[in-house]
Amino acid sequence: MSDNVNQAITEPAGSAGNDTGWTAIRRLPGYRALIRTRRRLVVPLAVVYLAGYFGFLILAGTAPAMLGHSVHDGLTVGFVLMGGVFVLVWLVALVYVRVSNARLDRQAEEVAEEARKVLASGGRGAAS
């Protein structure tokens, strides 16, 4: 903590100088619930698409001959899996967009309402 001088420097014009309101919002139960819901949606989806894609790459690197087996003429196991990753990516995107539209947006709007109240009363308001 030798950086007290640095820390004393005021913020550049434009950013919020006093942001107690914003920190208070982050402690709202509604806000925390929103973050949790989002995390519960995003983390599993991220695991699915990253594991699917990199798993496929590693498989391609370590077992090329297996991926070269024919399923139907020239259509090899490798190409079928590649098609599967395409579909997986589409599904992940679809699920994310659908769930966000149906649930997260409404939840975020409710939190935003509360947040505006906090900003108007407690902290210095940035929203007009």
Next chain:
Amino acid sequence: MTAAQAFGIVIFGVIIVVSAFVLFRSARRMNSVSQFWAAGHSVSAARNGVAMSGDFLGATTMLGSVGLIMLYGFDGGLYSLGWLVGFVTVLLFIGERLRNSGRFTMADALAARLSEAPIRCAVAVTTLIISVLLMFIQIIAGGVLLQALTGMSYWLGIVITGAGIAAYVLLGGMISVTWLQFVKALILLTVTAVIAIWVLARTGFDPGRLFADAAAKSPAGARFLEPGLYLKSTINTVSLGIALVFGVGGLPHLLMRFFTVPGKKAARASVGWAVAVIGVVYLLTIVVGMGARALLSPAQVTAAGKSGNDAAPVLVQVLGGGAHSVGGELFLAVFVAAAFATVLAYVAGTVIASAGAVSHDVFARVIRKGEITGREEIRAGRITSVVIVVVGMLLALAFQTKNLAFLTGLIYAMAASTNFPVLILAMYWRRFSTAGAIAGVIAGGVSTIVLIVASPGVWPGPNPPISLANPAIISVPLGFAACWLGSLLWPRRADERSYSQFSVTGTTGIAAEEPVAAPTSAH
């Protein structure tokens, strides 16, 4: 003049007339800074999504990716897949939050979280490097295409390409760039679909037979249909995958597109559209590339060039009836014209991103500290655009080699090791500091360049020090590590404080209408 060139000149004329129409329509509405950089935040999600796929599908797709698939079969297809996956990264982690906390450029969002002047300058540098390199590759393609289309010389092709792009950005700003990208993506989708269906029709709509025919024609035989022809080792494959999956999230011209829509919901829907369009185009690309291998004679494969960049045009000519037939020449001309439109639109997108970095981020916000009129800022943007186009043209005249998709992979490594870590950590790590961001940009950028220079394919000597074709597997973790270390060594209380506001606005969309970091400018 050959029949092909006559067709070519007619079609080139049509492109010019149509795009000039779009240009003048949009130029009429171009009257404020927000119109110039972000099309007034008023583009619909569907149109922006298609335009976003356009930001991404360049000549590298129509030429480079098809060529890689024709030459290397399965591995060429693997290359295509990564880009699509990269969009999901943007969708899940970056897009909406960026829209909620920014205004015109990605640095606008970062400036609300970190110390404004240093972060804007750092991101301006990476933006310039990434955008100018992407642009340079596309301009090369434009010159080659114009040469093929009309028979004019390469350098004249470059000059005309550059002049066309400059006119677009100068007059219409982001409005005309968005329209151009939208129209071009639809053209590209149509043309690729027609070729793919045509190829499939030749093999009774049986992809199995198509792939088998392709393997039979390939010198590699059955190995054409399994991994290993292009990406020799697992570590190389994974490294490339990292560059693509995380690089998309660091592309300034693509991130800029999030600001053209009204809000986070439209931002999210845009990516959804883009994922759909890009996925379809890449699946079609695999069919086209395989078709090129199955249907072309060995002499024609050779004619497609050592790096395969001309595979698609040669294939189109053969499908149309062969060289010197009316059909062959006509279809070739249509294809080349579509590819040329692609180049124009793609470059226009990268030019406006670079101009944004220089004239909005550095000139207007850092040098003038926001004390600038809208008129002045637009003028600065126009001057910068011209300079950047000229630089791109000079680079394209000086160098003209390598498979286009290969080069693009390297640029994505740069984006994945600099901009991507900074954006992600700014959004999700409270203790991330300005010094950490600068350290990350330097470590990620320098290590990318050093590793590329020392890699096979670039190293001048016979024994390259590293056998890694794409540096991402080292440079991306280095970028993240430097961000982390820099933030621990030089923490900054103000950065931590602004995290609350940044994450609240980013998550809820509150105050996205009136971004915090930037006062409205005079019209």
